[in-house]
Amino acid sequence: MAGTVVFDLDGTLADTSGDLIAAANACFQGRGLGALLDPVADALIAFHGGRAMLRAGYARMGSEILLPPGAEDEDYPRLLDHYADGIAHHTRLYPGAEAALDRLAEAGHRLAVCTNKPEGLAEILLKELGIRDRFAAMIGADTLPVRKPDPRPYAAAVEGAGGEIARSFLVGDTETDRKTAAAAGVRVALVAFGPEGEALSRLAPEAMLAHFDDLPALAEDWLGA
Numbered sequence: 001m002a003g004t005v006v007f008d009l010d011g012t013l014a015d016t017s018g019d020l021i022a023a024a025n026a027c028f029q030g031r032g033l034g035a036l037l038d039p040v041a042d043a044l045i046a047f048h049g050g051r052a053m054l055r056a057g058y059a060r061m062g063s064e065i066l067l068p069p070g071a072e073d074e075d076y077p078r079l080l081d082h083y084a085d086g087i088a089h090h091t092r093l094y095p096g097a098e099a100a101l102d103r104l105a106e107a108g109h110r111l112a113v114c115t116n117k118p119e120g121l122a123e124i125l126l127k128e129l130g131i132r133d134r135f136a137a138m139i140g141a142d143t144l145p146v147r148k149p150d151p152r153p154y155a156a157a158v159e160g161a162g163g164e165i166a167r168s169f170l171v172g173d174t175e176t177d178r179k180t181a182a183a184a185g186v187r188v189a190l191v192a193f194g195p196e197g198e199a200l201s202r203l204a205p206e207a208m209l210a211h212f213d214d215l216p217a218l219a220e221d222w223l224g225a
Helices: 017-030 050-058 071-085 097-106 119-128 151-160 175-184 197-203 212-223
Strands: 004-007 110-114 137-139 168-172 187-191 207-209
Touching: 004 151, 004 212, 017 050, 017 071, 050 071, 071 119, 097 110, 097 212, 110 151, 119 137, 137 151, 151 175, 168 175, 168 212, 175 187, 175 197, 187 197, 187 212, 197 207, 207 212
Parallel strands: 004 110, 004 168, 110 137, 168 187, 187 207
Antiparallel strands: none
C-alpha cells in the first residue's frame, strides 16, 4: 500500500543558497556596504532565512558604519523582491531528485512539499525548476497562520495530497524538520548532502539519506510497495 512522502524545499530538494545569498548581498550593496556574505562559505546561513542573512551581514560591517533604526525591517521586503527577481539563477536540484520523484510516483506514492519559504516564492521556484506538477500539495510558510515545526502545515500537506498522516514521512535537512516530524508523530529522513551534511546525524533521525537514489527503497521499506 502506497503512502505520502513530504519534502522540505530549500536544502532538501534544491540548493537555493546561491540565489538567497545574492538577494541579501543586493540589499547590502543598496546601502553601499558591498557584498558582505560569501555564496560558498555562508551557504548554511542562507537556510536560516532572510532575516538571519541580513543580521549576519550587518554584523560584518565596520564599527564606523551605523545603520538607521529599522534597517532590517526595511531590507527584508527588499530581499524578498531581489530574490523573486533572481530565484533560479544559481539554484539547482540535488543530484537524483527528479529521478527519485519519478520512481516514488511510479510506486503509487503521493508527493507533497512543506516549506518555510513563503508560498508564492515556493510556487515560483518549483515551476522554474520544472517539478511543480510532481506534487499534489504545496504548503508554504504563510499558507497557514503557523509554520514548521508546528505540525499543522505538515498535516495540511499530507491531507492536501489525499494521504494519511499515519502512512507518511518527511524528508528534510534541518532541526526544524526533525522537530516537525516529531510533533506530527511521523518518521523523518534527513539529507546528508544538504548544507549541514552528516552533522545532522546528531539529531538522531530515523534515517540519514546519503543520496536521492536511496529514497525509493526507503519509502518502500517505510510505506510499502
